[in-house]
Amino acid sequence: DIQLTQSPSFLSASVGDRVSITCRASQGISSHLAWYQQKPGKAPKFLIYTVSTLESGVPSRFSGSGAGTEFTLTISSLQPEDFATYYCQQLITYPLTFGGGTKVEIK
């Protein structure tokens, strides 16, 4: 299985801050990576696929980058509705695997 390691696991930030979350894969996955946002008590919501393509309706303050084994999700100006947990997921092969999550909390 492909292991995905996210860092940090917890992030405290203020509204308006620029934040970045890293996802590292145990082997090269080219650009086959997606990002999800999950709020408490809710199912995850798909945000970005193939590293940097935003799902329809996702604000442009979200962006993704990377290739191979290292990827980054960036939120350019954190908004109140962005406080949530974020997960990366590899798209290259089954079994699908997810990163351990990064919880973004209000400072």
Next chain:
Amino acid sequence: QVQLQESGPGLVKPSQTLSLTCTVSGGSISSGGYYWSWIRQHPGKGLEWIGYIYYRGNTYSNPSLQSRLTISIDTSKNQFSLKLSSVTAADTAVYYCARATPRRIIDYWGQGTLVTVSS
């Protein structure tokens, strides 16, 4: 707009079989191209992909659960189901049914159902 809804017991005794059904609305489960999946999340933890079934009945299971897992589909009811046998407390989790695209993106999720394994 595709919607998925899990149903089944919220409490299962150890060593018994956990059974859940996912009802799909807003689209046909037989339309092809999608992989009807189960994913779980242990309390306060990350996401674990369990397995999928294709409308033709092809399945793929997470090797870590394969020996205990059965996924089935009923296209006449637009439903697919999960059975996990010999459960222990480690199987306590929120179980989501979901749709995976051919690119393996999970684009639609059910709301999730908490299943607790306890005597």
